[in-house]
Amino acid sequence: MIFSKRLSLNLKVVLFSFFSILLVTSCSDDEPMMVVLESDTFNYELHNGQAVPSAPYGGFHPTDFSASMKLDEMENGNTMISVTLTNAIIGATYHMHAHDAADAATTPNGTPYNESPNADVFVQMIEAGSSSVTVTQESTMSYDELTNNYSGFFVVHDPLQSISTTDISTYLVVGGFARAQAATNLSSLTFSYDFNTGQVAETFAYSGDHSNTLAATIQVDELMDSKSRVTVRIMNTMDGETYHTHAHDMADPATTENGTPYIEAPNGGVFAAPIMGNGDMVGQTNVSDMSFTEITSTYDGFFVIHDPLQAITTTDPTTYIVLGVFAR
Numbered sequence: 001m002i003f004s005k006r007l008s009l010n011l012k013v014v015l016f017s018f019f020s021i022l023l024v025t026s027c028s029d030d031e032p033m034m035v036v037l038e039s040d041t042f043n044y045e046l047h048n049g050q051a052v053p054s055a056p057y058g059g060f061h062p063t064d065f066s067a068s069m070k071l072d073e074m075e076n077g078n079t080m081i082s083v084t085l086t087n088a089i090i091g092a093t094y095h096m097h098a099h100d101a102a103d104a105a106t107t108p109n110g111t112p113y114n115e116s117p118n119a120d121v122f123v124q125m126i127e128a129g130s131s132s133v134t135v136t137q138e139s140t141m142s143y144d145e146l147t148n149n150y151s152g153f154f155v156v157h158d159p160l161q162s163i164s165t166t167d168i169s170t171y172l173v174v175g176g177f178a179r180a181q182a183a184t185n186l187s188s189l190t191f192s193y194d195f196n197t198g199q200v201a202e203t204f205a206y207s208g209d210h211s212n213t214l215a216a217t218i219q220v221d222e223l224m225d226s227k228s229r230v231t232v233r234i235m236n237t238m239d240g241e242t243y244h245t246h247a248h249d250m251a252d253p254a255t256t257e258n259g260t261p262y263i264e265a266p267n268g269g270v271f272a273a274p275i276m277g278n279g280d281m282v283g284q285t286n287v288s289d290m291s292f293t294e295i296t297s298t299y300d301g302f303f304v305i306h307d308p309l310q311a312i313t314t315t316d317p318t319t320y321i322v323l324g325v326f327a328r
Contacts, residue, residue, distance in 0.1 A: 037072070037073045037074070037075065038072075038073040038143055039070065039071065039072045039073065040070070040071055040147065040178075041068055041069065041070045041071075042068065042069045042070075042071075042178055042179060042180060042181065043066065043067075043068045043069075043181060044066060044067040044068065044069070044154065044156075044173045044175050044181055045066055045173075045181065045183075045184060046063050046064075046065050046066065046172060046173065047168075047171050047172060047173055047174050047175075048184060048186055048221065048222070048223045048224060048229075049223045049224030049225055049227065050175060050181065050182065050184060050224060051153070051174045051175050051176070052112075052168050052174065053223075053224040053225035053227075054225070055167075055168035055169045056169065056223045056224065056225075056227065056229065056287060057158070057169060057170070057171060057172060057229070058169040058170075058229065058285055058286075058287045059158045059160055059161055059169075059170060059172075059285060060160055060231065060283050060284065060285050061089070061158050061159075061160055061172055062087060062089070063188065063219070063221055063229075063231075064087045065085070065086065065087045065088065065172055065173075066085075066086045066087065066173075067083060067084065067085050067086070067096075067154075067156055067172075067173050068083070068084045068086070069081065069082070069083050069154060069177075069178060070082040070083075070084075071143060071146060071147065071178055072143075073142075073143035074138070074143075077142055078138050078139060078140055078141070078142070079138070079139045079141060079142060079143045079146055080136060080137075080138050080139075081121075081122050081136065081137050081138075081139055081146075082134055082135070082136045083096055083122070083124065083134065083135055083136075084132065084133070084134040085126075085128065085132065085133050085134075085156070086131070086132050087131055087132075088128035088130075088131055088132070088133055089128060089159065089160075090128050090129065090130060090131060091127065091128065092127070092128050092159035092160070093125055093126070093127045093128075093159050094125065094126055094127075094128065094133075094156060094157065094159050094172075095124075095125045095156075095157040095159075095163055096122065096123070096124050096125065096126075096135070096154075096155065096156050096157075097117035097118075097122065097123050097154075097155045097157075098117060098118045098121035098122040098123065098152050098153070098154060098155075098177050099113040099114055099115070099116075099117055099118065099152055099153045099155055099165075100113060100114045100118050100151070100152045101113050101151040101152050101153060102114050109166045111165070111166060111168075112153075113152070113153050115165040115166065116165075117155075118152065120139065120140050120141065121139050121141060121146070121150065121152065121177065122137050122139060122154070122177075123137070124137055146177070146178045147178050150177060150178065152176075152177040153174055153175065153176065153177055154173065154174070154175055154176070154177040154178075155171050155173065155174050156171065156172045156173035156174075157170065157171060157172065158170050158171065158172050169287070184224070186221065186222040186223065186224075186292075187221075187222040187292055188219065188220070188221045188222065189219070189220050189296055189327070190217055190218070190219045190220075191217060191218045191219075191220075191327055191328060192215070192216075192217050193215060193216045193217065193218070193303060193322050193324045194215055194322075195212040195213070195214055195215060195321060195322065196317075196320050196321055196322050196323045196324075197212070199323070199324060200302070200317075200323050200324060200325075201317075203317075203318075204317035204318060204320070204323055205318065206307070206318060206319070206320060206321055206323075207318040207319075208307050208309060208310055208318075208319060208321070209309055210238070210307050210308070210309055210321050211236065211238075213236040214234065214235065214236045214237065214305075214321055214322070215234075215235045215236065215322075216232060216233060216234045216235065216245075216303075216305060216322050217232070217233045217235075218230065218231070218232055218271075218303060218326070218327055219231040219232075219233070220292060220295050220296055220327050221292070222291075222292035223287070223292075226291045227287060227288060227289055227290075227291070228287075228288050228290060228291060228292045228294075228295050229285060229286070229287050229288070230270065230271045230285065230286045230287075230288055230295065230327075231283060231284070231285045231286075232245055232271060232273070232275070232283055232284055232285075233281055233282070233283040234275060234277070234281065234282055234283060234305065235280075235281045236280070236281075237275075237277030237278060237279065237280065237281070237282050238277045238279065238308065238309075239277055239278055239279035240276070240277065241276075241277040241308035241309070242274050242275070242276055242277070242308050243274070243275045243276075243277060243282075243305055243306065243308050243321075244274050244275075244305070244306040244308075244312055245271065245272070245273055245274070245275050245284070245304070245305050245306075246266035246267075246271065246272045246303075246304045246306075247266060247267045247270035247271045247272065247301045247302070247303060247304075247326050248262040248263055248264070248265075248266055248267065248301055248302045248304055248314075249262060249263040249267050249300065249301050250262050250263075250300040250301055250302065251263050258315045260314070260315060260317075261302075262301070262302050264314040264315065265314075266304075267301060268286075269288055269289060269290065270286070270288055270290060270295065270299065270301060270326065271286045271288070271326075272286075273286065277308065295326075295327050296327050296328075299326065299327065300325075301325070301326040302323060302324065302325060302326060303322065303323070303324050303325070303326040303327075304320050304322065304323055305320065305321050305322035305323075306319060306320060306321070307319045307320070307321050
């Protein structure tokens with residue numbers, strides 16, 4: 001009986017000590033509280049009209065370009081923003097900005113954003129030392145503010161053109177800042193053309209003094225709003241010479257003024273541009289109102305590059321250094 005009472009007393013002492021230790025431990029001011037930090041990544045494709053369908057990118061930059069933005073919440077309440085550019089041009093300088101959204105009716109040039117970038121959010125520039133480069137900035141805005149409350153655009157300017165804050169067609173990337181972007185799954189096709197040796201017709205084979213190492217490509221990119229971007233690239237050009245490059249609609253020779261199997265006036269709605277040679281590769285881009293399907297499937301036309309060493313003629317195909325069916 002005495003033994004039983006002592007055991008009971010000892011058990012009470014042990015339990016009391018255990019709960020006392022637990023209470024002191026849980027209430028200790030020295031124990032740091034767990035901090036849960038957040039992080040997220042947002043991906044941006046080339047600007048094919050996703051944000052502004054009326055002004056898709058219309059420059060000469062390679063179209064496999066993309067950007068990603070990573071936001072990391074920091075313990076000091078700020079946010080670390082890291083932007084990675086993929087398929088950048090080595091040696092080119094890329095300017096990247098956050099622009100506050102605005103009512104277009106209130107801005108000087110009718111832009112849906114303030115033209116002055118918001119440096120407290122993100123303003124950076126970087127020279128690409130490789131095809132993939134990353135730049136970071138610590139923003140004074142919190143992670144929650146940026147991902148939930150901030151209304152702005154993320155812009156990457158084309159390094160091949162002068163910086164413009166009003167011409168959206170010069171933006172490689174434009175989309176909601178720190179917002180998920182919808183995947184577009186737009187189509188793209190590239191067509192190659194050799195020097196004109198009579199592929200269309202033997203009697204049309206080039207006759208002249210230009211080097212036969214010249215070649216060309218046509219790239220057609222599907223855009224939003226049923227438009228397309230047509231990019232012509234010419235390789236092995238002569239420095240300082242102007243290459244007049246055109247799309248010509250096919251036609252019945254019996255109906256044309258000079259019996260040509262095409263309309264002599266070029267179709268500028270598809271492509272028509274003078275392109276200055278530099279001794280290497282050069283090119284030009286046109287945003288067409290014709291759809292990707294129309295240009296690559298139903299449009300019947302010829303692709304012509306005129307010899308810069310001869311007077312331009314639309315009736316003598318032997319002066320064409322490139323001649324082929326357009327986008328086929």
